[in-house]
Amino acid sequence: MVFSPDMVSHRTGRTLPTAERLSALLLLTDAIVAERNLSKLFSQLARLLRRVVDFNAVYVSLYDRQRNVIRLQLFDADFSVDIPLGWEFDANDTPAKLVSETQKPVLIRETDTDTRFSTSMPLFRKYGLHSLCMAPLSTSQRRLGIISFGSRKPDNYLEDDVEFIQLVAAQVAIAIGNALAYEEIEELKNRLSREKHYMEDEIGGDGTWNNTNYTSTTQNASLPIALFPRAAITLATRVP
Numbered sequence: 001m002v003f004s005p006d007m008v009s010h011r012t013g014r015t016l017p018t019a020e021r022l023s024a025l026l027l028l029t030d031a032i033v034a035e036r037n038l039s040k041l042f043s044q045l046a047r048l049l050r051r052v053v054d055f056n057a058v059y060v061s062l063y064d065r066q067r068n069v070i071r072l073q074l075f076d077a078d079f080s081v082d083i084p085l086g087w088e089f090d091a092n093d094t095p096a097k098l099v100s101e102t103q104k105p106v107l108i109r110e111t112d113t114d115t116r117f118s119t120s121m122p123l124f125r126k127y128g129l130h131s132l133c134m135a136p137l138s139t140s141q142r143r144l145g146i147i148s149f150g151s152r153k154p155d156n157y158l159e160d161d162v163e164f165i166q167l168v169a170a171q172v173a174i175a176i177g178n179a180l181a182y183e184e185i186e187e188l189k190n191r192l193s194r195e196k197h198y199m200e201d202e203i204g205g206d207g208t209w210n211n212t213n214y215t216s217t218t219q220n221a222s223l224p225i226a227l228f229p230r231a232a233i234t235l236a237t238r239v240p
Contacts, residue, residue, distance in 0.1 A: 028051065032171070032172070053149050056078050056151050060075075061145045061146050070096045092119065099134050105165065107134075110130055111124045111125050112125065131156040132149065135168075142177070
């Protein structure tokens with residue numbers, strides 16, 4: 001996918017015109033929506049997001065509600081950091097948890113004066129980020145986490161930026177949700193295959209394994225995952 005400089009500004013001004021932003025968003029969507037490999041998807045995002053949003057750092061965090069932890073899934077910045085991907089930390093008093101639970105964006109205009117999020121704010125200040133905009137990553141099936149854009153300029157994100165970032169987040173969430181779902185299907189397919197071989201080995205001798213008694217709905221795995229609720233995905237059903 002090639003981005004035209006005429007269509008996507010590098011934001012020498014405060015905001016892109018709506019038409020240009022929407023064109024950029026369509027290009028971003030086309031580039032990522034069909035990617036099913038999570039690692040490849042994140043590597044594309046790190047590059048493509050710079051075309052549509054002004055930032056010095058962007059990161060995607062996934063929220064594990066059961067364990068109450070945040071996991072850093074993607075990080076890209078124009079400066080070096082000593083935070084490894086996959087790093088997990090307590091979700092309490094973090095903007096990631098607030099955004100995930102309320103499903104509303106959080107705007108930090110100046111980290112030097114903002115008194116919220118005692119866990120996260122020192123880290124933002126450490127790396128010189130003065131303003132941030134965070135939006136939820138959610139699909140119709142589940143809440144994934146958040147995407148955050150940070151700038152070393154104070155008050156870098158205005159209300160129209162927040163609205164546009166939510167549109168970006170919605171498209172990113174669909175792509176991540178589909179990639180995660182396909183990974184889960186592959187994992188379940190592999191487990192089913194191992195169990196099948198185990199049962200064949202256990203039966204052995206004069207026993208038989210009737211493969212025609214089982215049908216795998218993974219034959220339809222090429223269909224868009226967003227069309228199916230997670231609970232409806234069944235990898236093996238017994239045929240009467």
